[in-house]
Amino acid sequence: MTTTTPHPTAPGTPAPTPRAVLAGIPAYVPKPPAPPAEGPAHRLFLNENPYPPLPSVRETIARAAAEAHHYPTIHPERLTHALARRLDVPPAHLVTGPGSVGIYQQIGQAVLEPGDEVVYAWPSFEAYPIVTRMAGAVPVEVPLADGVHDLDAMAAAVGPRTRAVLLCEPNNPTGTAVGAAALERFLDRVPGDVLVVLDEAYFEFYRSPDAPDGVALHHDRPNLVTLRTFSKAYGLAGMRVGYAVAQAPIAEALRKCAVPCGVGRVAEEAALTALEVEAELLERVERVVAERERTRAGLLGLGWEVLPSETNFLWLPAGSDAERVAGEWERRGLLVRAFPGDGLRVTVGSPEANDLLLTAAKETVPPAR
Numbered sequence: 001m002t003t004t005t006p007h008p009t010a011p012g013t014p015a016p017t018p019r020a021v022l023a024g025i026p027a028y029v030p031k032p033p034a035p036p037a038e039g040p041a042h043r044l045f046l047n048e049n050p051y052p053p054l055p056s057v058r059e060t061i062a063r064a065a066a067e068a069h070h071y072p073t074i075h076p077e078r079l080t081h082a083l084a085r086r087l088d089v090p091p092a093h094l095v096t097g098p099g100s101v102g103i104y105q106q107i108g109q110a111v112l113e114p115g116d117e118v119v120y121a122w123p124s125f126e127a128y129p130i131v132t133r134m135a136g137a138v139p140v141e142v143p144l145a146d147g148v149h150d151l152d153a154m155a156a157a158v159g160p161r162t163r164a165v166l167l168c169e170p171n172n173p174t175g176t177a178v179g180a181a182a183l184e185r186f187l188d189r190v191p192g193d194v195l196v197v198l199d200e201a202y203f204e205f206y207r208s209p210d211a212p213d214g215v216a217l218h219h220d221r222p223n224l225v226t227l228r229t230f231s232k233a234y235g236l237a238g239m240r241v242g243y244a245v246a247q248a249p250i251a252e253a254l255r256k257c258a259v260p261c262g263v264g265r266v267a268e269e270a271a272l273t274a275l276e277v278e279a280e281l282l283e284r285v286e287r288v289v290a291e292r293e294r295t296r297a298g299l300l301g302l303g304w305e306v307l308p309s310e311t312n313f314l315w316l317p318a319g320s321d322a323e324r325v326a327g328e329w330e331r332r333g334l335l336v337r338a339f340p341g342d343g344l345r346v347t348v349g350s351p352e353a354n355d356l357l358l359t360a361a362k363e364t365v366p367p368a369r
């Protein structure tokens with residue numbers, strides 16, 4: 001006689017459950033590919049570089065693609081050493097990852113315990129609440145004051161349970177900056193056992209003479225991690241390469257938490273060539289900065305409110321009109337990012353895209369002040 005045991009996946013049997021903290025994290029649902037836009041659409045919603053890779057970088061990518069059947073090294077060693085030379089830091093102070101968002105996950109794994117508090121401004125980079133919650137840590141969000149980090153309030157928010165402070169300088173999405181003097185005064189107020197993550201994703205676009213340099217600062221500050229990326233000024237967002245600079249003990253902990261081979265071969269080669277042709281890339285950054293100032297002046301002249309920016313994007317505090325304006329501009333092929341109820345973040349595009357934006361702004365009713 002045979003007995004039948006219920007199949008382990010039969011209805012009613014318990015299913016695996018993800019960690020409870022994931023309930024507080026927005027779900028990613030794969031979307032069907034978008035239909036092609038009518039006419040050229042300008043991607044002004046992700047703070048990308050408007051210029052495609054230089055011919056020399058494209059050649060490298062094509063050459064490296066022929067080797068894509070080989071694994072990369074566990075950590076991108078050639079890139080690590082090239083960055084160490086470029087930044088004049090020991091290789092042991094460098095951490096790489098698949099974009100700086102990859103390094104944020106390494107930070108979460110290396111440093112945060114459930115129940116720890118993480119202090120950051122809001123609105124700021126959208127990864128902050130995700131990394132914090134993913135680790136089971138508690139976000140302590142400190143509102144910006146007039147679009148700028150309120151460093152006094154942030155210092156006051158640091159308490160006995162604070163494990164990390166995340167500081168985006170200049171800030172995404174507002175483009176504003178606090179400057180080196182205020183930043184250093186803030187760093188002096190943060191206890192040494194609290195990690196400060198200084199996100200310098202837009203470092204190369206920062207023109208104020210008071211711009212901080214987290215790499216220089218890290219030499220005297222064992223609790224500082226500075227993040228930079230090849231995605232913005234170096235125009236390699238699609239390749240996914242970011243890096244962090246910190247003193248050896250923290251850098252080593254972050255490297256332990258890296259996804260092995262997380263920076264692919266093609267990405268490593270592309271980043272190496274980008275470093276070699278940096279001068280050419282920084283000329284393009286100069287053009288983006290000039291376009292930023294031209295576009296901001298144009299918008300201000302049309303009566304729009306636009307915060308000063310040290311990045312490759314502009315923040316328009318459009319309040320409850322943000323979605324209306326984004327919708328109107330989208331119909332004109334200008335894809336900008338609306339933060340409902342708050343404002344619009346518009347990447348500085350090509351001169352042609354920026355001209356279209358100025359025309360659209362002229363023909364759109366500005367938000368009520």
Ligand SMILES: Cc1ncc(COP(=O)(O)O)c(C=O)c1O
Nearest residue numbers: 099100101125172201229231242
């Ligand atoms: C402040 C900030 N940090 C990090 C990133 C992500 O950069 P990456 O492409 O290196 O992951 C962005 C991207 O928009 C950003 O705005």
